Amino acid sequence: MKKLVALLLTVVLGAYLFQAYGVAEKFGRFVVIMGNIAYNLSNAKHAYEDFDFNISDDELSEINVSKIANEVKSSIDKKKEKKALPTPLAPVEIAVDEVREEEAVKHLKTKIKEEALVSLDDLPDKFKPLKQYLHEPFKMGACRICHTSKNNKPGELISKRMTDICYSCHKTKYTKEFDHKPVKDGRCTDCHDPHQSNTKSLLKSDSINNLCMKCHDKTSSFKSKATKQFINMKLPVKHEPIEKRSCLECHDAHTSEKKFLLHLDSKMDLCLDCHDDIADEVHDSKYKHGGVNTSKKRCLECHDPHATKHKKLLKLDPIKTCLQCHDKEVKSDEDGGMLMNIKKHLDENPNWHTPIKKPEKEGGCSACHAPHGSDNFSILRKSFTKNFYDNFDNKDFFCFECHNKTKISMQYIDAEDNNVTNFRDGEVNLHHLHVNDRKGRTCRACHDEHASKYEHLIRSYTDFNGIKFPLRFIETPEGGSCAPACHNKFEYDRVRPKGIGK
Template structure:
């Protein structure tokens, strides 16, 4: 074969291949050059358009199936097996979201960002707000939602109560021993907007209002209380003391009651006598702790949300140093202590502070200027048994008490009267 014959054969082969390419691969044709602009070209487009299209005439094609989704599921796994279907999938319109020829993302989404495709149907207001959820601001809705189907409402990729801790791992309290806030049992959206909000942490409303959605009784109490607890109404409000997600302690407290209270009450506080009291210092320096303190129960005497009784006490207690005796005035003390120790003038069982059977508690409180409990006892802690004071405040003077105790009685020699002894077995004779 001469050289001219070889050239003719080569040209015939080239023409044949070119003809095939133009017939089979539209990407290289003069009609669909825009397909080449995609960063990622759908593989059938690169390989053979007739994988999806059937030729019906000169440059006339139709899909193999009337159902577009069926064309897709010939190659792609059917993603519609979940309990909840995406609307586009329910309508069998994969092409609502995907470009069947190519795109700028691996999933061939029609837009450069996932959220732009979503907003063609969904309300763009989900991005409105000063504080926007990270996946939302990055435009990646698929971090939380399955674009095809799911067994969870809103096409969430996990049950709502699990979804958030997929990223917020520090809020996953499984096997941590922490008690989860009951508001989180059904997920985080009771308090947080998962898309965007005008409030920090994407809260659904202001921090001061959000707790009232469930705890309206406590919020109302705090507002109406005559004596208010500053942390409830100042700054962060409830979260000054409570962890809104979960805690090792009851009522979602950030720490045990005593430690939590002392995180503020570790500095001087003005008492009713006008003097400074540092509760941390009192508890640290005095080994004899009042029962509620020993039990770690500050709320046994104080209402942390506010109260109509001074010092945010849970019940009535005399505010003044001297006061005529009435049982109701000592409601706080009598929640734990028997009222008989102050009401029976004679007893051998109600109290050990007696001279024979004469009730010395009764003697002190049943006067025109009845002494209140604080005259002799420290409410939090003391160095002496029975929480007896070493000194009692009286205006500018701290009156020494000089109390001693022995097997059958004791004595005191305070600045307010001469020294007296008492004995339960052999009563002292008073003149």
């Protein structure tokens, strides 16, 4: 009986608990879940991960064909380019020298009548003492080659035309595209002494440079002074080859295929012949400066080949040189956009970036821009960013060449390193706040690299997606405020924190 009651009780209790805790429902759900797991295990491919994108055979072949075709074409093009490369021509002036050597004058004593010879001791007094270099006929005493034998007019020449006399022995004729004016006019003796000289080539001066400057100096009083092409060699900065060697490093004294009697094309090739480091910059850099690359005068747009007042043989001071062209909007070679009118920008905004403010000390525009070409955009000397947002981590921006990187990297600035930056609210470095974020703002978001009407080169307008938003910066003795498009008007104060520094 007791057993029966106990059994009944357990059954009732069991039924009650079964109902109360919803065991049936849970068991049902358990079965469903286990069933689902079993189903998923048996059908191993999960629906979510089974995304494969079938490309039809047609598409595949199309892609491959075009790709292969492109590769083949590019390789053929490369080969063609290699073939098309012009073989370097031998410099022209070598050929000139060769011609001269071939026809170099050889004076044979046997050719001249012996009785006409004058011994060096019998020469008139004006030729004494004898100089280092003597004209061959003069040395032999064969005055008759050039002078008449009649003695009534001493020194009278056999012909009135100088060319007839000189060219009778010196067969080399100067008939290239451009001739030196005295050569063209047959005034050989303007430069050369027919008898003797202390300089090689029987020059009428103690050095080549002085000889040239006799005519090509504007202040010269020489009778056959040049009519144009004056140069001023009295200026402090001189081109090294002229100073250390001579004018003939670049110019030919007699004749040349190139303008200004130069050995190579005056605009660039001649310069880059020596300045091969610049040649790499000009030819191989990713971004080229239109001033050298596409301009009319090439190197000579900015540089004077002889002598100037300014460093690096610049025609004008470092800033003015650049503003010669950049006083208007210029089309950029980089992306075809328009470069800003920097002259107008500088005129309108009184606070200039230090390199522009002190060009002699800090280098002017070329402190940041490489004038011959660079691999960085805007021909900058080092990397920078064009973006409003950019991550500063591991990036070596150009600005930090001069500006201390701790300005932005320190999150809090204690009293000890107070001078790192003034842009802080209490101890919170607001530079760090602006820059080290998911969307780190770049320097150029707030600062103008060239000039601004505000202190600290704070921009008046920041460009965001093509729209210029004013920063509305106001400076106070211990802080300031900004109300740009990015946020509402925020104030900062170094002594009494007003914003985040609280």
